[in-house]
Amino acid sequence: IAGITQAPTSQILAAGRRMTLRCTQDMRHNAMYWYRQDLGLGLRLIHYSNTAGTTGKGEVPDGYSVSRANTDDFPLTLASAVPSQTSVYFCASSDSINTEAFFGQGTRLTVV
Amino acid sequence: GQNIDQPTEMTATEGAIVQINCTYQTSGFNGLFWYQQHAGEAPTFLSYNVLDGLEEKGRFSSFLSRSKGYSYLLLKELQMKDSASYLCAVLDSNYQLIWGAGTKLIIKP
Numbered sequence: 001i002a003g004i005t006q007a008p009t010s011q012i013l014a015a016g017r018r019m020t021l022r023c024t025q026d027m028r029h030n031a032m033y034w035y036r037q038d039l040g041l042g043l044r045l046i047h048y049s050n051t052a053g054t055t056g057k058g059e060v061p062d063g064y065s066v067s068r069a070n071t072d073d074f075p076l077t078l079a080s081a082v083p084s085q086t087s088v089y090f091c092a093s094s095d096s097i098n099t100e101a102f103f104g105q106g107t108r109l110t111v112v
Numbered sequence: 113g114q115n116i117d118q119p120t121e122m123t124a125t126e127g128a129i130v131q132i133n134c135t136y137q138t139s140g141f142n143g144l145f146w147y148q149q150h151a152g153e154a155p156t157f158l159s160y161n162v163l164d165g166l167e168e169k170g171r172f173s174s175f176l177s178r179s180k181g182y183s184y185l186l187l188k189e190l191q192m193k194d195s196a197s198y199l200c201a202v203l204d205s206n207y208q209l210i211w212g213a214g215t216k217l218i219i220k221p
Contacts, residue, residue: 041213042116042201042210042211042212042213042214043155043199043201043209044211045209048208058208059208098142098143098203098207100145100160101155101209102157103154103155103156104154105153105154106153106154
């Protein structure tokens with residue numbers, strides 16, 4: 001089934017640990033995004049990639065890094081997790097920057 | 113700063129019509145999206161408006177007025193499965209999506 005897949009679905013992480021959230025899409029979309037969603041707030045963009053080999057910073061990039069080595073994969077790394085990074089993380093992709101985005105099922109991350 | 117405003121919560125009755133408003137103040141405008149998000153699930157695309165006017169898609173319609181910085185999502189013949197959050201998002205001049213906090217719609221029998 002075509003789509004976008006995130007792993008893990010949920011994770012409890014000790015503060016200070018390093019963690020990579022995985023995201024893979026098989027729709028050959030050029031653009032990919034990482035968002036975090038917190039209660040009462042809108043989706044906030046962490047990092048994005050308009051095409052393979054390029055990345056950019058979103059609204060809340062501090063403490064996170066990404067890479068886009070190929071079209072399909074867009075991993076998000078927390079170098080040293082802190083409790084304020086407790087959130088639901090969504091990966092999304094779109095064919096171009098002004099077309100509908102398709103979202104993964106989300107990763108619920110708790111940093112303790 | 114950039115800002116998207118939506119009501120936090122709305123309640124409507126099954127079979128009725130509801131209008132969810134969205135006002136925005138952004139640096140530039142390259143289109144407005146509406147997404148639906150059921151609790152615990154990912155957002156899914158509903159509509160995209162870039163020109164003024166009404167776009168109809170089945171039971172759902174979306175309206176845009178760029179001069180007023182205003183959009184609404186109209187849901188007709190409400191069904192229980194329409195209980196969800198509805199997210200408004202604007203594509204700004206840098207083609208970054210700015211998201212509202214969402215409107216939680218509660219449908220009562």
